[in-house]
Amino acid sequence: DAKTTQPPSMDCAEGRAANLPCNHSTISGNEYVYWYRQIHSQGPQYIIHGLKNNETNEMASLIITEDRKSSTLILPHATLRDTAVYYCIVLNFGNEKLTFGTGTRLTIIP
């Protein structure tokens, strides 16, 4: 599976859009980009995934660059409850085992 690189931490003001980047320059053509998050001591939570098209659901939007070497997770109106560690993971299939990297610790500031 392709490795990913994420900034270790980010801050975002409450009510603003939080944009979390992820680099996956070695991604292969059949690998998907998945995003999970973990709120303190809770189980990781699935957010969204995509292959090459931009995706949106009730939680977030996922923007994947045309060359697929990077992506951005967007939380459109961040709330304090969005404070969590966000993991970008590249997989062949969604139900493969997840290998968690260090992720981005996002702090929403009141």
Place this chain on the structure above:
Amino acid sequence: AAGVIQSPRHLIKEKRETATLKCYPIPRHDTVYWYQQGPGQDPQFLISFYEKMQSDKGSIPDRFSAQQFSDYHSELNMSSLELGDSALYFCASSSGQGDNSPLHFGNGTRLTVT
């Protein structure tokens, strides 16, 4: 919607004792995964089962064993417990093999070994 259920939520054991953690997957999910998360660390994959057969294995100590039963629930058995086994243990479930359905995690069992 039903989620992954783990029991117990908290467990305190002494060194050299045994522990059994249970996981009840989302209905109609046939695959379960176990993860261990030490203090300040990221979750680490231990083992997974598909249709009651072990499907993948990670950094699971030999002192640990797991199985998936006919009703698809799973149990993680831990023997000769060590202080370093103190951690959060998460179970996740998913449906099918080789598709894009994501993993859904339970809220974990916090094991403390004293």
